[in-house]
Amino acid sequence: MGKTAEHESIAVGMKRERQDSVLISDSETYLPPTPQSIRKKFPETLPASTESTPTRRKRLKRVPLKYRPEKNTILEVHDVTQTLSDEPEKVGFLYHALINSQRIIVVNGAGVSVASGIPDFRSSKGIFSKYGGSSGKDLFDINLFRSSDKIQQFTSMIRDLSSLVERSKPSKFHHFINELAKTSNLLRVYTQNIDCLELQCPYLETKSPLPSKAPFPNVIQLHGNIKQVSCTKCHINYPLGPNFSAKMSCPECIELDNVRELVGKRTLGHGILKPKIILYNEHHPDGEAIGAISEMDLKSRPDCLIVAGTSLKIPGVKRMVKEFAKAVKSCKGCVIWLNKEPPPTSIINYIENMDLIVVADCDSIPDLVSGYKDKYIYKRVKTSTPQIKIDMLNTCKI
Numbered sequence: 001m002g003k004t005a006e007h008e009s010i011a012v013g014m015k016r017e018r019q020d021s022v023l024i025s026d027s028e029t030y031l032p033p034t035p036q037s038i039r040k041k042f043p044e045t046l047p048a049s050t051e052s053t054p055t056r057r058k059r060l061k062r063v064p065l066k067y068r069p070e071k072n073t074i075l076e077v078h079d080v081t082q083t084l085s086d087e088p089e090k091v092g093f094l095y096h097a098l099i100n101s102q103r104i105i106v107v108n109g110a111g112v113s114v115a116s117g118i119p120d121f122r123s124s125k126g127i128f129s130k131y132g133g134s135s136g137k138d139l140f141d142i143n144l145f146r147s148s149d150k151i152q153q154f155t156s157m158i159r160d161l162s163s164l165v166e167r168s169k170p171s172k173f174h175h176f177i178n179e180l181a182k183t184s185n186l187l188r189v190y191t192q193n194i195d196c197l198e199l200q201c202p203y204l205e206t207k208s209p210l211p212s213k214a215p216f217p218n219v220i221q222l223h224g225n226i227k228q229v230s231c232t233k234c235h236i237n238y239p240l241g242p243n244f245s246a247k248m249s250c251p252e253c254i255e256l257d258n259v260r261e262l263v264g265k266r267t268l269g270h271g272i273l274k275p276k277i278i279l280y281n282e283h284h285p286d287g288e289a290i291g292a293i294s295e296m297d298l299k300s301r302p303d304c305l306i307v308a309g310t311s312l313k314i315p316g317v318k319r320m321v322k323e324f325a326k327a328v329k330s331c332k333g334c335v336i337w338l339n340k341e342p343p344p345t346s347i348i349n350y351i352e353n354m355d356l357i358v359v360a361d362c363d364s365i366p367d368l369v370s371g372y373k374d375k376y377i378y379k380r381v382k383t384s385t386p387q388i389k390i391d392m393l394n395t396c397k398i
């Protein structure tokens with residue numbers, strides 16, 4: 001299930017020159033905070049140095065990169081074994097990027113969850129086709145709450161998605177990211193997915209709502225999640241159960257009204273329970289926190305960016321990726337695109353700094369990495385002296 005809605009919500013980067021864009025939908029009702037305003041509000045989140053980044057294990061010595069592909073080099077993976085034989089240099093670069101980098105940012109989309117059995121929105125079996133929408137705006141707009149017919153359809157869709165998510169398990173790629181977190185090489189995962197599959201992995205975690213100051217969790221859900229509902233009035237969260245209805249009233253609000261009535265005060269009314277996914281034309285409750293976190297990550301000298309399983313159709317996320325790619329390149333890091341489809345020229349030109357475009361299923365990447373280790377790294381180690389063998393193995397952390 002990937003992107004929830006194609007809103008432009010995500011507050012990213014927060015560079016001065018980016019006064020345009022950012023939050024939510026076409027209405028542009030939310031302006032991104034400036035670095036100054038973020039510092040004022042969250043002084044400890046934007047340090048001049050990287051002192052507030054999570055404590056990391058002692059860093060292993062980096063292995064020098066022997067080959068860097070030309071910009072936007074394509075690596076197609078149809079058969080892992082074949083690719084390992086045919087394209088050892090390109091796979092070697094991918095291996096280097098994923099195993100030797102120490103501050104990796106991952107931006108996920110629906111493609112990473114397809115192997116978990118969750119269809120992406122745009123495929124022929126996807127959500128759009130099942131519920132008759134041609135885009136996210138048809139199915140995920142706050143204004144549909146004004147129409148009882150559309151509310152009914154929305155309720156069915158959310159129940160279906162929720163039931164699907166309950167039965168799903170993380171994919172190989174989710175576990176691969178978990179390993180990056182386990183070895184302290186993951187700086188952050190920004191996921192457009194609402195399925196919470198990352199959170200079934202032991203080293204990946206998030207918070208909802210996001211805290212206003214560090215420490216921040218290592219998973220940021222850009223579009224909310226489908227496991228919770230939130231009251232539109234008092235904002236209390238509840239689990240989203242199988243009997244979810246988009247017309248359910250908030251028990252907390254009702255109780256408060258009952259108490260007020262008993263003591264002769266006027267009632268205040270009650271909110272309804274809305275899934276905690278961010279809809280079009282809706283204010284993003286975590287927008288400022290996401291802006292602060294991405295700003296901090298930009299300053300943390302990220303050395304690898306993996307853009308996985310997304311076609312970057314959402315403008316706010318596209319801008320975020322561009323900023324991250326720029327920061328990674330300024331640290332001589334590696335920018336990897338990973339998706340079943342290569343990006344269109346417009347995306348390549350917009351991002352500017354892509355090193356390797358891997359056209360593959362996300363789940364083939366762990367196999368490719370371990371295959372490279374077995375075929376090229378371990379083979380060399382076997383013929384080396386014992387001390388070299390230990391050194392080499394220390395670089396193979398997965």
Ligand SMILES: [Zn+2]
Pocket residue numbers: 231232233234235236250251252253270271
């Ligand atoms: Zn309430």
